[in-house]
Amino acid sequence: MKIKIFFLLALPCLVHAQDALNQHQRVITAASGVYDMSKEPRRYPFLLILDQEALKYPSFWAGGHAGGEITFSPETDLLTGDLELNAEGGFSLQVTNSTRKHGMEAQIPGGPWMQNTRDRNFRVTFDSFSDYTVGEVRRGNDGNVIEILAKAKGKVEVDGKEAPMEAKVRFLFQERTPNFTMHANFEFEGALLGLDGKQAGPIKATLSTLSPLGEMLPPKAGNDPSDPFGDLGF
Amino acid sequence: MKFQNCFYVLACGLFGLFSCAFGDVPAWVGVEVTWEASDGETRRLSGQLEFDRLPVTRLERGNFGITNLVPLENGEIQIRHTGETHEGAPVFVLQDYQGTHRFLWNVEALPVGARDTGMRGLEVGEGFDTPPPVLDLDLEEPEPVDEGATSEAPASFRLVPAADSPVNAIPVAALRYIHFQALADDGFRRQSYTGRYVQYSRAATGDQGRVQPVAATFLGGEGDEHFSHGGFFPDGRIYAAGMFHDLSFLANVSPRVIGRDTNASDYPPVHGTDRRGREQISYPASAPVIFVFSEDLSAVEEVIRLPWASGQLADVQVGNDGALYVALRERQAFESLAGHVGEVTVVENPGHVAQARQRAEARAEELRLAEDALLFRLSPNLRNVDWAVRFQHAGIGFTRLQSDRLVVQRGRDVYFVEGPTGDVRQGPNVEHGRSHSGMVVDPRDGSFYFGGEYHSGTGLEPWRCPFLRKFDPEGHPVWSAYDWTGPIVGVQFFRLVSDSAVNDVIADNSGRLLLRGWSDGGNSVFTRQPYDLRKPARVGGTASSIWGASVLSVSYLIQMDADSMEVSGVTRFLSYLPTSNTPNSISLRAYHQMENGQVAIFGHSAFGLIETQDSWFDPWYVQYRTNRHALARGGPFFALYAEGLQTLRISTILPGARAIDFAAKDDKLLLFGSAEPQNNSYGDETPAMTLNAVQSEFGGGRQDAYLLLVNTAGDPNPPQIPERSW
Numbered sequence: 001m002k003i004k005i006f007f008l009l010a011l012p013c014l015v016h017a018q019d020a021l022n023q024h025q026r027v028i029t030a031a032s033g034v035y036d037m038s039k040e041p042r043r044y045p046f047l048l049i050l051d052q053e054a055l056k057y058p059s060f061w062a063g064g065h066a067g068g069e070i071t072f073s074p075e076t077d078l079l080t081g082d083l084e085l086n087a088e089g090g091f092s093l094q095v096t097n098s099t100r101k102h103g104m105e106a107q108i109p110g111g112p113w114m115q116n117t118r119d120r121n122f123r124v125t126f127d128s129f130s131d132y133t134v135g136e137v138r139r140g141n142d143g144n145v146i147e148i149l150a151k152a153k154g155k156v157e158v159d160g161k162e163a164p165m166e167a168k169v170r171f172l173f174q175e176r177t178p179n180f181t182m183h184a185n186f187e188f189e190g191a192l193l194g195l196d197g198k199q200a201g202p203i204k205a206t207l208s209t210l211s212p213l214g215e216m217l218p219p220k221a222g223n224d225p226s227d228p229f230g231d232l233g234f
Numbered sequence: 235m236k237f238q239n240c241f242y243v244l245a246c247g248l249f250g251l252f253s254c255a256f257g258d259v260p261a262w263v264g265v266e267v268t269w270e271a272s273d274g275e276t277r278r279l280s281g282q283l284e285f286d287r288l289p290v291t292r293l294e295r296g297n298f299g300i301t302n303l304v305p306l307e308n309g310e311i312q313i314r315h316t317g318e319t320h321e322g323a324p325v326f327v328l329q330d331y332q333g334t335h336r337f338l339w340n341v342e343a344l345p346v347g348a349r350d351t352g353m354r355g356l357e358v359g360e361g362f363d364t365p366p367p368v369l370d371l372d373l374e375e376p377e378p379v380d381e382g383a384t385s386e387a388p389a390s391f392r393l394v395p396a397a398d399s400p401v402n403a404i405p406v407a408a409l410r411y412i413h414f415q416a417l418a419d420d421g422f423r424r425q426s427y428t429g430r431y432v433q434y435s436r437a438a439t440g441d442q443g444r445v446q447p448v449a450a451t452f453l454g455g456e457g458d459e460h461f462s463h464g465g466f467f468p469d470g471r472i473y474a475a476g477m478f479h480d481l482s483f484l485a486n487v488s489p490r491v492i493g494r495d496t497n498a499s500d501y502p503p504v505h506g507t508d509r510r511g512r513e514q515i516s517y518p519a520s521a522p523v524i525f526v527f528s529e530d531l532s533a534v535e536e537v538i539r540l541p542w543a544s545g546q547l548a549d550v551q552v553g554n555d556g557a558l559y560v561a562l563r564e565r566q567a568f569e570s571l572a573g574h575v576g577e578v579t580v581v582e583n584p585g586h587v588a589q590a591r592q593r594a595e596a597r598a599e600e601l602r603l604a605e606d607a608l609l610f611r612l613s614p615n616l617r618n619v620d621w622a623v624r625f626q627h628a629g630i631g632f633t634r635l636q637s638d639r640l641v642v643q644r645g646r647d648v649y650f651v652e653g654p655t656g657d658v659r660q661g662p663n664v665e666h667g668r669s670h671s672g673m674v675v676d677p678r679d680g681s682f683y684f685g686g687e688y689h690s691g692t693g694l695e696p697w698r699c700p701f702l703r704k705f706d707p708e709g710h711p712v713w714s715a716y717d718w719t720g721p722i723v724g725v726q727f728f729r730l731v732s733d734s735a736v737n738d739v740i741a742d743n744s745g746r747l748l749l750r751g752w753s754d755g756g757n758s759v760f761t762r763q764p765y766d767l768r769k770p771a772r773v774g775g776t777a778s779s780i781w782g783a784s785v786l787s788v789s790y791l792i793q794m795d796a797d798s799m800e801v802s803g804v805t806r807f808l809s810y811l812p813t814s815n816t817p818n819s820i821s822l823r824a825y826h827q828m829e830n831g832q833v834a835i836f837g838h839s840a841f842g843l844i845e846t847q848d849s850w851f852d853p854w855y856v857q858y859r860t861n862r863h864a865l866a867r868g869g870p871f872f873a874l875y876a877e878g879l880q881t882l883r884i885s886t887i888l889p890g891a892r893a894i895d896f897a898a899k900d901d902k903l904l905l906f907g908s909a910e911p912q913n914n915s916y917g918d919e920t921p922a923m924t925l926n927a928v929q930s931e932f933g934g935g936r937q938d939a940y941l942l943l944v945n946t947a948g949d950p951n952p953p954q955i956p957e958r959s960w
Contacts, residue, residue: 042725043694043721044694044721044722044725045725045726047722047725047726047727047728049768056798057765057766058765058766058768060718060722060767061722062719062721062722062725063721096721097719097721097722099714099717099718099719099722100688100701100714100717100719101713101714101717102703102711102714102717103703103704103705103710103711103712103713103714104711104713104714107713181726208726208727210726
């Protein structure tokens with residue numbers, strides 16, 4: 001009897017959970033994975049564009065991955081129905097190439113860094129991610145692309161100096177292949193990185209990078225993550 | 235019947251009777267042949283001109299060109315006798331539709347026979363039982379061929395009559411007309427003009443005929459003359475200058491000599507051969523000559539000549555006060571000028587001397603120093619040399635600034651010469667590698683630009699990356715345009731992977747730059763602003779579409795603000811094959827930006843030039859209305875863009891023009907260079923334009939010097955476009 005009553009009381013929650021799970025299943029399938037960013041085979045998967053209000057011209061940079069591993073184990077909160085991306089870990093991107101804007105060192109954001117870019121340890125690091133929401137699902141060339149919006153915290157480093165940043169991030173996960181594109185927008189202070197004059201103020205960054213192919217998550221012991229009853233112990 | 239060569243007649247043209255390209259070659263064409271028989275009667279014979287294989291130019295990928303006789307009107311062709319006969323037989327000229335080959339055949343007769351092919355109208359009659367043997371094509375002075383194009387020996391052919399024929403051969407000398415019937419029968423694929431050639435021809439309305447020729451003239455005699463420089467005096471008169479070895483064609487004007495004259499006979503012509511073994515004559519006696527014309531180009535007012543064999547003209551520019559600044563390179567009789575122009579400032583070249591000494595010592599040979607250059611100012615009355623500067627052991631180039639200061643370049647060294655006084659001051663030493671444009675000076679303030687390309691050795695497309703760099707007058711860098719690298723433009727996020735380069739730069743008093751760029755595709759960084767890849771540049775204009783090209787090499791024209799590098803317009807100008815709707819090439823030879831931002835271009839177009847409807851010679855779009863066989867055109871052309879490079883004010887063939895360059899003043903545009911007596915492109919033989927001419931007749935040789943004065947702001951004179959009559 002007690003079991004029957006419990007079941008009847010739990011049924012609405014279970015139905016609600018099933019609905020949420022159905023909606024998020026595609027996201028979970030697409031986004032799950034372990035991404036060792038150092039395994040990116042492409043030499044220049046990372047693009048950075050800097051804009052600064054006090055300067056007329058932007059600057060463009062490219063580079064590669066400097067290591068880090070990020071794991072996405074998304075799941076649905078059965079009580080709230082929200083998707084939790086459960087991103088763990090972080091990664092760094094290293095700027096290795098700049099344009100050759102001779103004479104414009106003072107006219108573009110980060111202009112002095114165009115000289116000997118590779119030796120400056122010019123990096124953007126994403127330490128943590130939070131506040132996830134599922135965005136759009138679009139048709140892409142290789143199947144659907146699922147958008148997840150998030151926030152990130154990290155830093156920008158150059159010449160041994162650091163500037164913290166908080167970014168708005170957009171992940172685009174390919175449904176058919178385990179990889180993602182990440183776009184991020186953030187600001188950081190030029191002065192904290194040794195810039196002065198018009199270049200010292202806030203610098204707006206637009207960043208894009210591609211992930212290598214991810215690996216499947218290791219299975220959780222005993223449970224099928226798609227079984228809505230699994231966590232309830234049934 | 236003895237044949238030395240085969241004679242092929244193909245219907246051509248517009249509503250052509252042939253399919254070409256992509257290997258679908260028709261075997262016959264319907265014709266009606268009219269000839270004068272041996273009894274004096276005019277006979278006609280209808281039938282099919284049948285071929286085993288067309289005499290074609292095999293293009294890439296097995297596509298075929300077509301040889302054809304250009305019909306004059308209404309599908310009838312008049313046999314033209316041109317050139318010299320060969321062993322008594324007349325010679326006929328054929329051109330293929332792409333104009334890459336001219337075949338001269340010696341023929342005796344048009345064979346008339348029959349072959350059982352099952353073709354409609356075919357009857358076995360008198361004539362050949364077996365096809366005549368394959369005969370070799372006798373090419374006379376073959377034109378340069380396209381890469382990959384080869385000529386094949388023609389196969390047999392015959393006229394197959396619909397009815398019994400009373401003859402088995404029609405002597406070519408008796409032929410009067412060959413009428414190509416426009417109807418296409420079985421086995422034919424009718425071909426018509428289509429695609430972008432038609433679309434752009436319809437859209438290119440021009441500008442109501444406002445761009446008008448005012449005067450056009452030859453100037454020259456039996457030799458090969460050419461104007462290398464030209465321009466306008468402040469009072470509107472026109473000057474044109476070049477190297478001439480003979481001025482006997484001048485009437486009513488005696489040249490005035492600057493310096494101590496020499497005897498031309500002391501420097502006789504030198505006969506030699508070029509690398510192809512063709513005879514070549516050079517004229518060491520040649521001297522720089524400056525012609526001064528009236529404002530309307532109707533008369534030669536003055537002629538100023540430097541001593542025979544004194545120098546090779548390098549540049550002529552006019553100053554604010556009407557003085558002429560002249561630069562030349564030393565030749566045999568240099569001292570007859572340099573030693574007779576008053577006081578001469580000498581700028582030594584110790585670096586060159588040291589290098590030459592080192593080389594001579596290392597090789598144990600005689601010291602050899604390069605020739606000097608002379609820069610001098612001819613007073614506004616063109617009678618006196620106000621000052622002269624002698625630059626030792628190198629050639630020079632110079633730009634005149636608005637302030638009349640001259641920025642002189644000798645190698646990497648820059649010198650400033652004050653125009654009114656000739657005072658010389660050393661400027662910066664400018665090093666710059668791999669610059670196609672060389673140093674281009676901004677006449678407003680003496681800042682300068684280098685444009686070119688560098689190779690992005692990152693393993694990523696593009697390999698060839700363009701750059702344009704600006705320096706202030708003291709040589710300090712100001713900005714860099716483009717100058718991206720493969721890792722930034724070639725990857726996932728931009729994919730601007732087309733190789734590109736900046737080939738040339740023009741800077742003028744307006745504060746605009748005109749760039750000529752090159753790319754091998756449409757995914758070029760030229761389609762974006764040169765400082766921000768996220769911002770598109772305004773790319774467009776008539777005849778700028780490049781899709782469908784198999785091998786692409788495209789010229790870009792880019793207008794840019796000289797201070798901010800903001801691009802205001804980008805265009806490409808192509809021709810289009812009218813039957814296959816594929817882009818065809820155009821080579822830009824000269825371009826000029828007027829002060830009001832309009833851009834003039836001269837070049838050579840492959841078949842399918844887009845002409846505006848108000849062009850100076852009835853364009854295809856107009857001709858086609860009354861002549862179904864009207865042909866597209868190619869060859870030398872002139873075009874004028876409105877500011878921003880999106881609107882074509884005029885595009886017209888320029889018959890006979892060879893090398894042309896531009897000068898402008900207010901709304902007037904001067905085209906100067908050289909021209910042949912008539913066009914010689916794709917079957918078009920339009921005579922070169924002469925109008926209100928000093929010399930309306932071609933003087934001789936391969937080319938005469940040529941001037942064309944254009945009013946770009948004339949009263950409207952829209953073209954009369956007839957109603958379609960067929």
